[in-house]
Amino acid sequence: MQDKNSVGIVQSKIFKSEAALLLDCGRKLENYELVYETYGTLNQKKDNAILVCHALSGNHHLAGYYTKKDKHPGWWDNLIGPGKSLDTNKFFVIGVNNLGGSHGSTGPKSINPKTNKNWGSKFPILSVADWVNSQKELITHLGIKKLKAVLGGSLGGMQALQWSIQFPDALDHTIVIAAAANLTAQNIAFNEVARQSILTDPDFNQGDFYEKKLVPKRGLRLARMLGHITYLSNDVMKTKFGRKTKTKGYRYNFEPEFEVESYLNYQADKFVNEFDANTYIRMTKALDYFDPTKNNIKNLSRIFKKVRSQFLVISFTSDWRFSPDRSKEIVKALLDNNIKVSYAEIDAASGHDAFLMSNDHYHAILKNYFLKMLNKK
């Protein structure tokens, strides 16, 4: 089960913020909690910390296992560990569950201290900037003034980008993977279908389903299935599933029989047990709202004027949700400002999901970039 380069058994920790957080939506969150994990050791100078931001369905559990019997490691275990590309012998790696998440940080499922009930529909919609503010609180709490790097893929990459703009002096390197400076109409459209499937599920009950012991499984399942289709490329679906069926011949009923159907249903079932519907619709909103360019990509060059960190930007050829062209926009705006940037477009068949997969070239790039960080500023 556990390879020798695993971080091994890990434990989550909780950071309780005393300071209230003023949100982009105008509301205020008091006394919130963030659940997080760390791997490796923070050195004496406290300058070897790397924050990893998670994507839509991710969480703070980046690597390792909770128990010896645990079958699945953290979601980025193929990258993070002693001797791995993000080497925990050298770096202090931090994973945090975003505020509003469903894995332990204060979120819609939590008890609102003012009402002693679950937040549910009353929980605010948070923005990427709000998350970054809360993450900064955690980093300060850990005694870190400047991060060596902030790293993330997809929505995680947007957070990394936001870090470089919001706290330009608090990080040396920004690593943006399979992301964009804002979402396209097509992306927002997919998010809206996902939200509608949840919002119209009768068990959703306007978001107040916890006390009624309901779970809007149908909506959440559909949202996840749709998501999974868009995270893969047509080519990889062809290779992975093709028109293969589980049994010989057609059954002429509506049970899943094509392998792609089984796959989607399996993913959907897994998801409803571990993810909160209120979190899902709020996270997709954070994605939709994220737009440091203020709806004009040309503004990006101006916004990057205050950036101080160096950049690594990575895209994947078959990723049609966050296409290489979107990454190139970021690269261009960085070059306009003379900011040190390297950009790689990785030949991968898996679509958007490629950023989570083990790929020798991709991981070699990250490994060497991390090593470079240690060699020179």
Add this chain to the structure above:
Amino acid sequence: MKRNNKRSDFEIISNWVGDRSKVLDLGCGDGALLNYLAERKNITGFGIEKDKDNWLLSLKNNIDVIQMDLEAGLSGFEDGSFDVVILSKTIQSMHNIEALMKEMLRVGREVIVTFPNFGYWRDRLQILMGQMPISDELPYQWFDTPNVHLCTVKDFDQFCSEHKIKVLDRLVVTKNRSVHFCPNFFGALALYQLVKK
């Protein structure tokens, strides 16, 4: 884009690059030229490299390197955003040379182009003997060469005058020694410093 006999043109290029210039090296290979210029001239350099293995070598050599295909143009770069744009021993493998030269002169205030001179007497001799030339500057067999647009010094001079490109300086060398007598016959490598007319 493999760069052979790679240091032969570095020194001359370096003489054409001002201190603290912002330099873009197209087809930067392992980044050796940019590192050379960083040491000598304290430049800020960016490389462009399409090949993933060369790209990784550049990254390892501390180069800021952008992975893209030059054939697609330089649309990611603003007009005049670089002091110098360099195309070193790469032009012969490019398909759309007119478009690329235009793009280079748009993005760079000055452009440096170097290429193996196909008019070199050793190449002429090999063709006269009935075979495609193989040399230090042209190390490939006819069937595995990436080169599609080989040219002579005379060809390139003509290209510049026809495309309103001003040649600021031109050096033709053989084994790092400058050739002044019949350069199109005795010179193995041509180096041009160019600006828009």
